[in-house]
Amino acid sequence: MTSSIVKTVCPFCGVGCGINLKVDEKGMLTGVEPLPNHPMSHGKLCEKGWSTAYAINPDNRITEPLKRIKDHFEPITWDEALDTISSSLKDVLEESGPAAVGVISSARATNEDNYAAQKLARAVLRTNNVDHCARICHSPTVAGLKQTLGSGAMTNSAKDIFATDLILVIGADPTENHSVFGGQIFEAQQKGAKLIVIDPRVTRLAKVADMHVQLRPGSNIALLNAMLHVIIKENWHNRDFISQRCEGFDELAKNVEDVTPESVERSTCVSAEQIRQVAKAYSQAKSAMILYGMGITQFVSGTQSVIGLSNLALACGHIGRPGTGINPLRGQNNVQGACDMGCLPNVYPGYQGADSTDTQAKFSQAWEGDVADQPGLTSLGMTKATLAGDFRALILFGEDPVVTDPDQNHVRAALKELDLLVVAELSMTETAKMADIILPAASFAEKEGTFTNCERRVQHITPALSPPGSAMGDWQWMKALAERLGSNQLSWLNSEEVFNEMTSLTPSYQGMSYEAIDREQGLQWPCNQDAPEGTDILHRNSFPIGKAKLIPVHYTEIDEPADDQYPLLLTTNRLHFHYGCGSMTRKSPLLEREIPPGVLFINPDDARSLKITRYAPVGVRSRRGYIETRAMITDDVPPGLVSMPYHFKEAPSNQLTNTAQDPITKMPELKVCAVAVFPLPSG
Ligand code: SF4
DSSP: OOOOEEEEEOBBBBHHHHHEEOOOTTTTTTEEEEEEOOTTTTOOOOOHTTHHHHHHHHGSSSOOEEETTTEEEEEOOHHHHHHHHHHHHHHHHHHGGGGGGEEEOTTTTTTHHHHHHHHHHIIIOOOOOOOOOGGGTHHHHHHHHHHSSSOOSSSGGGGGGSSEEEEESSOOOHHSHHHHHHHHHHHHHHOOOOEEESSSSSOOOHHOSSSEOOOOOOHHHHHHHHHHHHHHTTTTTTTTHHHHHHHHHHHHHHHTTTTOOOHHHHHHHHOOHHHHHHHHHHHHHSSSEEEEEEEHSSSSHHHHHHHHHHHHHTTTTTTSSTSSSSEEOOOOOTHHHHHHHHHHEEGGGGEEEEEOOOHHHHHHHHHHHHOSSSOOOOHHHHHHHHHHHHHOOEEEEEEHHHHHSSSSSHHHHHHHHSSEEEEESSSSSSSSOSSSSEEEBGGGGSSSSSEEEEEEEEEEHHHSSSSSTTOBBBHHHHHHHHHHHHHHOOOOHHHHHHHHHHHOOOOGGOOOOOOHHHHHHHEEEESSSTTOOOSSSTTTBBTTTBBHHHHHHHHOOOOSOOOOOSSSEEEOOOTTTTOOOOOGGGGOHHHHHSSSSOOEEHHHHHHHTTTOTTTTTEEOOOSSSSSEEEEEEOOSOOOOEEEEESOOOTSOGGGGGGOBBOOOOBBTTTTEEEEEEEEOOOO
16 A cells, blocks of 8 residues: 545535545555645635544544443444344334434535435435434525525625625624634735624624624624615615516515614614614625624524525625625535435425425436325424424434534433434444444545535545444445345445436536536536536526515514523534534544633623632523533623533533524524523632
8 A cells, every 4th residue: 555645625614625634555644734726725724624633533433333232332243233223213113104213414424425314214214304403503594595595505605705895794703613714704804805793792803893793692683674774765775686686675675664773772782873884884885795604593583584684685786796695604514515415304405395296206206216205303303202202213423412402401301212313423422322323434534425515516525544443434324224124225336326316316416427526626506507617606697586585574582581590691602623512623632722621701791790700610500401611701702691612512501502493494592592600619
């Protein structure tokens, strides 16, 4: 064997930076370096990207299937594991039907794995109970933008920040979460773009922004409607664009007629003067680009807030041109792809409606067998149904809902009730600890497939390493399981076969091949007969739904405001150094040394009145749970608001968070809940 350098994609966030993996003669990973000339990262990586090697180190991986025997796990063979899983699944299917089983796929897995997961669910288990972590990040984006624009993805490309006059970042913290792109935003501002940040916290970008609008958590719709009121009243809206390309303007204008800036000062905590300034800046810019994140989506009003952003962009004609658009910043490196692949209960690959008989007929014919025809459950719906005794068997890979889903005690209680919990993982997680069977998974560096980043760019990865022990790629173990269940529908020979089947059934991917993706350094969907080289800007001349829809939205209060018993609001955030549940990044000693495991950010005024000192131990209680952590005193959060990252199992903020949900997408209100904070004796 000779040493090699394998070109691949960073496994962490949705930016999808290009990396080289350096492999020595013994087949061991010796280093990671940025890929020069990559269209997204241009030879840069953030700390997480540089630390990739630690995340997949064979020393702390699960290398063989494990079976729970009372309170510990024992190694078993793949045959034993697959026999146990298939026999348990058959029992549940026979006794309770397909509604009692489900699959949770992974936004860290490839498109091929995700395509296989939804096919396993729909064609083999015959259930639409399939979901993934987009439920708790951008499901409102998919639902909201699909309604208004016909497509639930970033409309423009990341490079457009260098072609815009104004960047509006709302409810997103890209320097922490999408660090390489966050750096590019800063660079674009240095080159002349105006930067406006709308966020309750003083993020790093807020500190350098031309304007920081520090709104109250959850008041996005009130602010957006008041901006629209000003824009229409001052005649700053784009009449030509509206009349030619939108419908519903009269109802929209009527809806915001009385939403004056003064009327929302109290609910938003933003002055009427500043609302007028931001409305003017956004509407009067020649081109303006909206970037947003979970500070928009993770509310009971998440879908309505996305629609509110869309209304604003459409009313000003800031869509379909370079440097414009409405651009969700997707969290995980393949969360866009997992959605595109139909790992959602209501849609097949390419967002083809699961309840449509045409879709069912199309896939039934292509897959040569019956498919699920009953509505499916979301991931949180599966949790609820388990506690009600209606859901019994879950196959889950590459996710750790015990750490990442709201109300951890509730999640644990549900997982304990399952007859069968199968978890495929790289290493032991809090969820895997609760499994009946754990399957050893191959990492991104050990398999072939594709990832779709936040700007809809599909990139091809090839294996640099062999999986440790008997670890296996996800679609490969799903194929073996399907065969145990008597189905050959997943019997592909290689990843390219999976990809080709998927593209043949997914209109927006139809023009792609591994060869073309490699040649073009990734292709942005839609890529088909009409756009063989892919599409960098959506909606240039038309929308997939004909005219775009302007839809009135109404301000809804957060579910759990502060009160005498729980006088502070808690918001969750992510940190530059860690990713998701921390199961990969926390293996890096370099990242681990940067921040103590668990921390509560609190304003100096609140700390003083609660007699909390710097780094002092504190207790944090909500209606759902209690945790202990350490206080970090900072002006980055305003008085009345505290903030916690969710990466740390030692101080899991999701013990505290609220499960109240957006009625359309079932997105839980992870971004805000009421808590009480108090000092603990130092010890
Ligand atoms: Fe990886 Fe995201 Fe960092 Fe790029 S910005 S190196 S994709 S974690």
